[in-house]
Amino acid sequence: METRFVYPDDCIAALATPFGESALAVIRTSGAGSIESLAKLTENPESLEKAGGNTMVFGYLKDPDTSEQIDQVMFGIFRAPKSYTGEDSVEMYCHGSIPGIDRILQTLFSHGFRQAQGGEFTLRAFLNGKMDLTQAEAVHELVTARTRTAQHLALGRLKGSIYHQIDGYKKLLIRVQAGVSIQLDYPDDEVEEIPWDFEVLDRIQKGLETLLASYSTGRLFQEGVVVALAGRTNAGKSSLFNLFLKEDRSIVSAIPGTTRDYIEAPLSLKGVPVKLYDTAGLRVIEESIEQEGIRRTTQVMGRSDCILYLVDGTQGLTPEDEEQLATWEQRPLIRVWNKIDAEGVLRTPAGFLPLSATTGEGFSSLEDRLYTEAVKSRGAGLEGTDAVIDSARQKRCLEDTLGALADLQQGIAQRMPLDALALDLQRALGALGEITGEVTREDILDAMFSGFCVGK
Ligand SMILES: Nc1nc2c(ncn2[C@@H]2O[C@H](COP(=O)(O)OP(=O)(O)O)[C@@H](O)[C@H]2O)c(=O)[nH]1
Ligand SMILES: [Mg+2]
Incomplete structure (x- = not known):
């Protein structure tokens, strides 16, 4: 190549x-x-x-x-x-x-x-x-970060948050390897003792697993989540959209069917980049432009990570709402009861979040809920986010390392010969070294750096 x-x-x-x-x-x-x-x-x-x-x-x-x-x-x-x-x-x-x-x-x-x-x-x-390579990747991530948190995480990686952890585990593994080498060099030692420090091996595995699990969080901050506002026309979707953006972007109108196409806008939800979509209302109608709008709405809902489904609290749940809610039941969805400020609003039913898109009442609870849903729907966790991996390459290397360590543990349990086990150990060390770039093939470097911008 x-x-x-x-x-x-x-x-x-x-x-x-x-x-x-x-x-x-x-x-x-x-x-x-x-x-x-x-x-x-x-x-x-x-x-x-x-x-x-x-x-x-x-x-x-x-x-x-x-x-x-x-x-x-x-x-x-x-x-x-x-x-x-x-x-x-x-x-x-x-x-x-x-x-x-x-x-x-x-x-x-x-x-x-x-x-x-x-x-x-x-x-x-x-x-x-x-x-090292994790820092080089962080340079790119730092340039492309979309929210402050994403930027902060990338800066941590640039300063070596990943490198230092990996390097620490590598040193521990090398110690284990040294113990094995001694045994291999003096095979006729009468000690039948297995030279494994299980405590250290466990610590390495747990640490690497935590790092691997942080990938979903890393992706969350890098890619962000797609959130779609849905509901019947006039439910208040465009009003909520503007509330999220803190500006009048989408046309709010009492005339049903004003929003005919979807519009999207980026925003930061407590550091998580969100792409918010305001959609055309879901309403059965003859007019073809609006039908196209509805088709697009369904499309956006289908690829969103979370749906905010709005119901006009002054109208109450309609059969159309019931049908829509049933259709999207399997997806991460938040039910919102809007217009709680309005005269004659019906009581908020169980499972619905009360909101007034006009006054902003209930909005911060909605933000909290959306944040939790978005993070959860990506399988991300936000505890201990000081070292978060954000690179598919690093993820693959971690998986390889953990795979080799699992083979090693299994081999030990099956009392495999020591020289075979030493190979698993070597493989684990090799994969670990690949993360920081001690052993990296040119084609990998090529693929990695070609994604950078010129001048970086
Ligand atoms: N009183 C009240 N009116 C609202 C609220 N949210 C939206 N509206 C009104 O409902 C109508 C439709 O709102 P809009 O945001 O365009 O709904 P959409 O069709 O779902 O996008 C407009 O007249 C809004 O002013 C709310 O929380 N309280
Ligand atoms: Mg609208």
């Missing part, structure tokens, strides 16, 4: 900020010789060549072919190994006009620099030992 990163040690450059008009644009470069190559593109090459690491240099970029000035720039100079990538590196703080950025990049690309591929800076950081 062809991999993209064979000998990634040439000079790369990329725009690290969005390509658009802004006060500043940051252009990142890295690679042996990058400082010298860049110096040639400035009015005063010595100021860069002689600059120490971790210093800023003020100057002008020029096109060496025409000697024309391109931009006034602050150069951040980093010298190997003290840089993000571990290589010589220059970060340029330029002016953020689109033609300006374009001109600078074109000049770099025709004078010794190549366009960096997605994630290539972080890949180099990993290859140069600046971070």
